[in-house]
Amino acid sequence: MQYFIQLIISGLAIGAIYGLIAMGFAVIYKSTGLVNFAQGEMTMITAYIAWTISTTVSGNVFVVALGAILAAVMLGLVIERVVMRPMLGEPVFAIVMVTIGLAVILRSSINFIWDAYPHGLDVGFGRTIVRIGTIGVRTGQIAVIVTLLALLAAIWAFFRYSKIGVAMRAVAADDRTALLMGISATRVHALAWAASSVIAGIGGVFFALSYDLSPAMFQLGLKAFPATILGGLDAVLGSGLGGLLIGITENLAGGYVGSGMKEVAGFAMIIVVLMIRPFGIFGERDIERV
């Protein structure tokens, strides 16, 4: 029983990271109708920048967090402006292939700029183990679950009540009508890329906090993929919850079936989900774009 609870809790912790990255996927899909295959790489770059700040500037939690968020915003805005905006109006396949090209570039630039060895991100917090009853949990693991829940609430309120959030929903629903109503679609796209980059970046930093930083981190993007499909590509909140589900499934499969199963449990799950409900648990039915 204790083993089971331990698996669930560490599953929730890794699932929260998947959930954050999956929300990054969903934010971009919701406002631009694209799947950003470079999400994992953007996550990784933000984590590496956070690590660079912590080793060169200051190891203070707030300095690192602020620096990482600013860097993620810049990354998202630059990618949208330089790479994605010129492709507006092209077929979806072409734009998605562009994000794949971007992913390849970002991934290799990690090895080129930094190095191929694992590093620990140390901000004086995250690795201490807290005991709840008989179960040990790292503070970083608790923090990421709390952050995910807080972000879910914040994003729900943002889309529901804020003017920009409503504008984003409008562009997602029908960009031409939104344009006619005086909403700047390019600004919404830029905002979506920046927001997605930040949300996914937070996931990356937390991963680096609780585990380690390495060039293999881009696989987080692939792991978060099933989460987005499960929750629904256009459902931001659903993707966050999908992440938790995938995290738990993966850990249970890894714990009870075998470590090989852990790697593919998520993928096996999306194949099943795509067969039964291609639009995900929380997605809207009519999202066939391509």
Add this chain to the structure above:
Amino acid sequence: MRTGDFKQTYGELVTLVDSPPVWLWSALLVAGLIAAPFVLNSYALSFLMIIMITVVGALGLNILTGYTGLISLGHVGFLVTGAYAYAVLVSKYQMHPLVGFLGAGVVPALASLIVGAPSLRLKGLYLAITTLAFSFIINTVILEARWLTNGARGISVQRPEIFGLSFEGDAAFTYLCLGFAVFTLFATLNIRRSRVGRAFVAIRDNDTAARVMGINLHAYKLFAFVTSAFITGLSGALYGIYLSFVSVEGFPFLLSIEALAILIVGGLGSALGAVLGTILIVLLPEATRLVFSLFSAQMDAMFTTGAQELKSMLYGLVIIMFLRFQPRGLVGAWHDIRRIWVNWPLRY
């Protein structure tokens, strides 16, 4: 006077080449390739082999993505299945290499039925995601099935000997790869002009219209999957023999991206495009290295330390640049040049 290449009869639509001199050029090219192993050193010859092997795989993916319009991000899965099928049959069970090659085609084709059948309901991005998932699952299956595949240790493969002909030497193996490439090229060109190929293109262009015209979407999509996987598997077997060692690490996920890059750079849906794209993508890192080394020794040093990274950065950059500035690929550029050449100084 030629005024363009308008097709006036159905016969002209389905000819293999649209002008007779193409036969001459092709014959000269093949003759040149046959002479190549006598002229080239072994370094250049290895590029020739890689190009031949990659052409086979690119043509295979072209059937699925180029002709039928089904995007696959999991073709490395078929590649690795083909390589393992050959390695297991020939190295482990000492079968005849021809049986090995047959297996290298048939096993991925069967695997493609498993991934293809449930994917029939899916289109575009969702299909891309399922195939992506398939390629990861197949890797795990191979690693777990240790009794058959030796797990992570891999299987070493000898170059084949078929009916007393040894393909041990580099030149002989190049001929084998050339044979496969030419055969695949003919096969896919003929598929394209047959009833089946035209059905594929109809599905790509508008599946609803194709359905209305009586094309069985499920059957043809599955057929595209099977043919594509068969050819890709052969390419995988050749690649395994070239590496002389088959392991999961030898077939990284990047190969799937590389294959799509080849098609985009060459021009989607064109056999000529697949060949041109392969040549460009395979030679690109080498060409860049040569250009950079002309400039300075320091640049050259950077290439030797970060070669792998710069190589994949170039892939990414080339994919983005082509999609942005020349979405029809090299074939599109070639058609533009030909049109200008024929019509100049008129615009059309």
